[in-house]
Amino acid sequence: MPDKEQVLAAAARTAKNMRRAIIRMTHLAQGGHPGGCLSATDLLATLYEGFMRVDPRDPRRSGRDYFFLSKGHAAPALYAVLMEKGFLDPEEITDFRAKTGRLPAYPSCELTPGVDIASGSLGQGLSVANGAALAARLNGTDQRAYVMLGDGELHEGQVWEAMMTAAHFRLANVCAIVDYNKLQLDGPVDEVKTLGDLRGKWDRFGWHVLEIDGHDLSAIYDAFAAARDWREGPSVLIAHTVKGKGISFMEDEVGWHAAAPDDEEYAAAMKELS
Numbered sequence: 001m002p003d004k005e006q007v008l009a010a011a012a013r014t015a016k017n018m019r020r021a022i023i024r025m026t027h028l029a030q031g032g033h034p035g036g037c038l039s040a041t042d043l044l045a046t047l048y049e050g051f052m053r054v055d056p057r058d059p060r061r062s063g064r065d066y067f068f069l070s071k072g073h074a075a076p077a078l079y080a081v082l083m084e085k086g087f088l089d090p091e092e093i094t095d096f097r098a099k100t101g102r103l104p105a106y107p108s109c110e111l112t113p114g115v116d117i118a119s120g121s122l123g124q125g126l127s128v129a130n131g132a133a134l135a136a137r138l139n140g141t142d143q144r145a146y147v148m149l150g151d152g153e154l155h156e157g158q159v160w161e162a163m164m165t166a167a168h169f170r171l172a173n174v175c176a177i178v179d180y181n182k183l184q185l186d187g188p189v190d191e192v193k194t195l196g197d198l199r200g201k202w203d204r205f206g207w208h209v210l211e212i213d214g215h216d217l218s219a220i221y222d223a224f225a226a227a228r229d230w231r232e233g234p235s236v237l238i239a240h241t242v243k244g245k246g247i248s249f250m251e252d253e254v255g256w257h258a259a260a261p262d263d264e265e266y267a268a269a270m271k272e273l274s
Helices: 004-029 034-050 072-084 090-095 125-139 157-168 189-193 198-204 217-229 263-273
Strands: 066-069 145-150 174-180 208-213 235-240
Touching (some): 004 034, 004 072, 004 090, 004 217, 034 072, 034 145, 034 174, 066 125, 072 145, 125 145, 125 174, 174 217, 198 235, 208 217, 217 235
Parallel strands (some): 066 145, 174 235, 208 235
């Protein structure tokens, strides 16, 4: 594994390139969910640059780590990091939401190398991560299962059942990541259905809780390292993020949950990222 400073430098470059790719993808397709992609970018960049044990030359390699994007509407963010890591050709960016190609609107493990779950229907990813982690235990491997959840997704009851399951089986090789940007399709999460004391709830369910600024690369790195080294049970990163992070007119604006930049907005966004 590279040292922390190397990871942080690589993650900063990757995150910037990812944001440009996300904006380009959603603009070309005139569809997508840029707000929740941009909030997740720094988390994914640090995870893939520093912690995911995967091989783009052999995406299904036995013994690899798993990443499950439970908030499947953030597919452009996943595609962007897979492009950065060599799973996809950057020229495929034009295939997002196209009738042909390998970049459907929501992730497909059949079409896209590096994708471990077909997602989009919310609430299922943590259950799948638990299954992968239990399989690794039975097979005697040290594989880890990472899963990213949206904060609005936490309204799904299956998530809470899966939280209990991971804690019950003491699945130390499960790491959940909550992209806590506090906005969902219909408005602020706390107005739609408050999550209350989110840290306290995960803690009382038996999880190792790491609460961080989800845009501070150093804090993200330290949290992933702490989760990797924790042996008592599952870990969760509650990452406080900003919807639309990196594009001034998108930041903390619920309208960018599911919208695509027009030509003028695209030019303005790319100028900010240049």
